[in-house]
Amino acid sequence: MGIKDVARAAGVSVGTVSNVLNRPELVSPARRELVEATIERLGYVRNESARQLRAGTSRTIALVVVDVANPFFADVIAGVEEAADEVGALVVVSNSGGSVDREGRHLTRLKAQQVMGVLFSPIRDDLPEAAEELERAGTPVVVVDGTAATLSTPSVAVDDVEGGRLAAEHLLARGHRSLVYVGGPHELRQVRDRERGFTEEVDRHPGTRAHSLSFDDLDVRAGSRAAAQLFATWTGPGERPTAVFCANDLLALGVLNECLRRGVRVPHELAIVGYDDITYAGTAAVPLTSVRQPREQLGRAAVELLLNEVAAAPEVTTPRLFTPELVVRESS
Numbered sequence: 001m002g003i004k005d006v007a008r009a010a011g012v013s014v015g016t017v018s019n020v021l022n023r024p025e026l027v028s029p030a031r032r033e034l035v036e037a038t039i040e041r042l043g044y045v046r047n048e049s050a051r052q053l054r055a056g057t058s059r060t061i062a063l064v065v066v067d068v069a070n071p072f073f074a075d076v077i078a079g080v081e082e083a084a085d086e087v088g089a090l091v092v093v094s095n096s097g098g099s100v101d102r103e104g105r106h107l108t109r110l111k112a113q114q115v116m117g118v119l120f121s122p123i124r125d126d127l128p129e130a131a132e133e134l135e136r137a138g139t140p141v142v143v144v145d146g147t148a149a150t151l152s153t154p155s156v157a158v159d160d161v162e163g164g165r166l167a168a169e170h171l172l173a174r175g176h177r178s179l180v181y182v183g184g185p186h187e188l189r190q191v192r193d194r195e196r197g198f199t200e201e202v203d204r205h206p207g208t209r210a211h212s213l214s215f216d217d218l219d220v221r222a223g224s225r226a227a228a229q230l231f232a233t234w235t236g237p238g239e240r241p242t243a244v245f246c247a248n249d250l251l252a253l254g255v256l257n258e259c260l261r262r263g264v265r266v267p268h269e270l271a272i273v274g275y276d277d278i279t280y281a282g283t284a285a286v287p288l289t290s291v292r293q294p295r296e297q298l299g300r301a302a303v304e305l306l307l308n309e310v311a312a313a314p315e316v317t318t319p320r321l322f323t324p325e326l327v328v329r330e331s332s
Contacts, residue, residue, distance in 0.1 A: 001045075002044075006042060016031060017035055020032050058116045060089065060116055061084050061090070062094065062110045062115045063144075064095075064119070064121065065144075066095075066121045067095065067097065067218070071250075071279060072276045075295035075299075076144065077299065079296030080119060083299065083300040083303035096123060105130075107131050111133060111134055116306070117139060117141065117142065118134055118139060119303070119306060120142075124187050142305045143157075154320070155320065156302045156305065156321075157321055157322070158293045160189075160324070161194075162323060162324060163194055164181075164198035164201070165198065166325075167194075167273045168198045170326055171243040171245065171271060171273060171332065176241075176243035178211070178239075180210070180211045180241045180245070181198050181244075182212075182213050182226040182251050183212065183215070184222070191247050194275060198245050199212075213230065218248050219250045223251035224254040225254075226251065227255040227257075227262075231258075241270075242269070243272075244273070249278045249280065249288060252272050252331075255272055256288065259272075267286075271289075272286075273331070273332050274290040275290060276290060277292035281327075286331045287330045287331065289328050289329045289332040290329070291324045291325070291327075292324060292325050292326070293324055
């Protein structure tokens with residue numbers, strides 16, 4: 001069903017139908033009512049993609065994230081969608097699943113889609129070639145939850161070094177002297193920065209020590225494996241670390257589950273701190289202490305930067321860095 005079919009059925013010109021759809025104030029009320037009734041009767045739906053292609057514009061924002069199943073990214077997506085909705089834009093989400101190859105394929109395919117712009121959460125520090133090609137083709141790119149190697153690419157992120165420091169400071173203040181950082185893939189800047197802030201703060205205090213356990217994933221199962229490894233490595237109650245800081249809340253929830261399964265009391269025998277402060281953190285069997293990130297604010301800020309790029313009036317090129325905060329609950 002096309003616009004010509006609507007015009008034929010209503011007995012008006014194609015131009016009149018077009019005006020009803022795009023400039024209704026130019027059409028008399030009676031004729032506008034006739035065309036609208038015909039549209040409803042025929043079930044006509046305009047082809048928005050074709051219309052935007054003819055106009056040379058797009059109202060679609062693409063978002064590529066590392067892990068769409070992670071509640072952190074779900075909240076970032078919510079922030080992006082809210083901000084996009086306010087300006088009449090549609091958001092299309094793609095999941096790289098932590099795969100550099102898949103990330104590159106998504107970015108390459110988006111080049112042909114003529115989207116308004118691309119927001120993406122990078123797996124590695126350097127800007128992928130596919131993202132640079134998008135920029136060269138005139139498609140604005142904004143890095144979300146990361147920083148770009150080149151200052152010409154705008155980005156929004158959280159100060160994860162400070163977040164790691166906050167976690168260590170909190171646990172040290174509670175008397176813990178042997179602590180463990182449970183992290184994920186080291187190619188992720190966030191994992192490295194959180195560990196750096198944590199270990200640097202621990203190292204500043206004489207008589208304390210920070211251990212590290214790393215895994216390929218950042219999910220609950222990896223957290224359970226981390227706890228099992230912790231108990232297997234340090235078998236004696238006197239030698240076992242008394243506190244764990246995890247790179248995200250999913251890992252922390254996995255550690256907590258394993259403690260509950262083994263009858264290890266939290267926080268009396270093992271204190272746990274997570275990162276992100278996802279919704280599940282506060283509703284866990286033992287409510288989880290976590291470093292909170294402004295997740296939805298990250299998404300909204302990314303859209304604002306993108307709109308500035310689209311308008312060719314970027315406010316800043318330096319990374320927009322948000323400060324995390326510690327939310328203390330019963331797990332520590």
